[in-house]
Amino acid sequence: MKRVRSPLHVFPLRAIALATCFSTASGLALAQDEAQGQQLLEGIQDGERVEITLPDPEKQLPLDDLRKFTEVFSRIKDAYVEEVDDRQLLESAIKGMLSDLDPHSTYLAPKDYEELEESTSGEFGGLGIEVGMENGFVKVIAPIDDTPAQKAGVQAGDLIIKLDEKPVKGMSLEEAVQLMRGKPGTILTLTIMRESESAPIEIKVERDVIKVTSVKSRMLDNGYGYVRITQFQADTGSQFLKALGSLEDDHGSGLDGLVIDLRNNPGGVLQAAVETADALLDEGLIVYTEGRIQSSRLRFSAKAGDVMADTPIVVLINGGSASASEILAGALQDHQRAVIMGMQSFGKGSVQTVIPLDENHAIKMTTARYYTPDGRSIQATGIKPDIEVRPAELKELDSQPFFTEADLSGHLEGQNEGDQPAKDNESEDSTTASLTDRDYQLRSALNLLKGMHILNRKSNGKAASEGQDSAQ
Template sequence: MKRAGSTPNTPLWRSIILATCCFTASGLALAQPMPDASQDSTRVEIKLPDPEEQLPLDDLRKFTEVFSRIKDAYVEEVSDTQLLESAIKGMLSDLDPHSTYLAPKDYEELEESTSGEFGGLGIEVGMENGFVKVISPIDDTPAQKAGVQAGDLIIKLNEKPVKGMALEEAVNLMRGKPGTVLTLTIMREGESAPVEIDVTRDVIKVTSVKSRIIENGYGYVRITQFQAETGRQFRKALTDLEAEHGSTLDGLVIDLRNNPGGVLQAAVETADALLDEGLIVYTEGRIQSSRLRFSARAGDLMTSTPIVVLINGGSASASEIVAGALQDHGRAVVMGTQSFGKGSVQTVIPLDETHAIKMTTARYFTPDGRSIQATGIKPDIEVRPAELKELASQPFFTEADLSGHLEGENEQEAREQREKAANAEASAADRDYQLRSALNLLKGMSIFNSKNSSKAQGSDQ
């Protein structure tokens, strides 16, 4: 019978101690300068520091004690591999919500998500108080079409409670064969009772950048997620919009709402397309390789075009980098609601061909030195989502409606313009309130700039 607190005399314990000593010795030996070839090697002394100062041996003994007791007494037999992988997962998951161990399937899925095609529901999720929280649904995916919203707390997956479940386990349950249905039970702010939403799984193909002319002279670019090709696609979208309009745009809306982030380099390239110079973002971490600075190259693709960037609570990470950079440089007006506040950088470190760890290695800062970790980007103009409803009113009579009125010089043209405006007004009412607010702001900026330009030309004559 083993005495409580005794060191287990097992092959595993001996292997760990041996591996620890070998690691310590070899690592320290490599750190020493190589002896000069002219010296007698017998007189070269390489002093190895005390292992007690390099590794927490008492804590390692505690770990092996727990390992041994689980192996001996757990209700079911557990393999060494399973226990060691669980220990690795625990080390990382206890650091922060974004650090994790990537087993082969997880590693593969991460690569798929950054390339733009993967299977599942189409939501970016995290953990909050033991529940799965929706950071944002991705555009044109089953979850978004079914009505899942940013901020929803998932409390059940089918009939299985989420409380106490690891995020990795929850994500695995959400993935599945395309065409199968998963019932999400969610708690939503403003709802007194849980809401059930049925979502049909599908192969998720994310279109990173979408663009269109929303009104004559005003462009709209929606970035759903930052992937490897997003920077290039964004630049192409800008040139295509100007080609479609036939000249420089009067205004541009960049929609980053419910954009969960993605590849850091893609965010840098996107901001760079609209800046001539200056810092875009910098990162600070403990190791030298995590201290990076990204600056803009000359060449703003839309130098004279006013820009509004839309954000909300589902805008995270890379989308916050873009919004923060354009805001600090005064290149765009940021509108909407406060962003998510994920201001940390994760690095994927491969362990071998099929395993890796994703670990938080740095915090990122906007050009003005703002860390947005847990605080987010505050919009310049706060505009909350709202439903647009036109008030019923009697039409006004005008001079043109009076019988026998004096005919105007451009009466027919004016009538056509009124009809066109009425139709445009009806279509605008169908759009979301935040987008309409952005468009109205751009129109005001365009009118203001046009009048100032006219006055300046008049004073020069």
């Protein structure tokens, strides 16, 4: 009678080979631990008494757990309902190792690797939102300016619970992102939970090729410039300097004040944030990073020269300001170079390093935390604004105009009455006016800058007057 062995009890040669590899790796690890020296014993080698170092048990590879891994690998290969490719299983294991560390560490397959390079270069396909995971759902960190998502009404803080008819719960972030990407012109329905809404809402977004302009600028008022940084790309630092130069050319001289808008800026390239901060600081530390390995311990300092020559600056932030935008805001805040206004930022204070495995594969892994010049870690806490200003809608009240002396019949004529400006300034830029009318936080920033400029002017005038008195 032929004996048949159940496949569940067979330990294939493949698993044995894996276990052998792990055992060899464990032996190498033990040799390294021995070199470090945890406990010394005496022994005899070649007739001479020598000291033998025993490894630290806590630093050894967990051999029992590795055996468990090979056992699970073997069981899946032999008993899963469908045949599974070895490479697929091993890649899934790598993904699991990284995704369980933190929300920002991940394995980059060829397509993911390519998309990461596209996003930092400034052109990619999709909806135009920066996302993360929270409690199993996709959370919108920030919609990117002038993209389909932003135009459709997606907001920072929204929780996406369904993509078309597919529930997000149980998906990995990579799987959700793949569903959001697609052919330009196709429609994706997002089902969203929002704090201000009692029930889920549906937003239809048309996919498009996303071309992100990193820096935008304009004049808000005579002498007051506005720079919007949507995200930090490789060339953002040079674009920022170019925008400042353009604003000064438009004004004809140095600016009286500057608003830097970092709201809903999800971050990006660390070096770009450092270059932007360097342009506005004359000296001192900008940011430093701390990690376990030497290469993750970096310090970035400003070179001499503030291109804005002490022009008052207000930086706007909110809950969608993350990562590199928090580096810039934190550096300017610690050096008291700018007033930070708005709402508390997102709080992503970690640095991810892309480590290539070969030409087409890489891992993105958290390797360090970053700290502001004063040593603050903003991980999970964010940057707290100097002046908190919540978003609000402004509505002017209709009221009857007040009568003045000039409206009285037979009033005594003033010496400069004929030089009074018209009540309605028709030369005012209606687009700029509507921008500050719609945006309460931006209007607050502009008003603060005007107040700072007036105080500086009076202070400088008083100092000049005192100088003349002392000279006499």
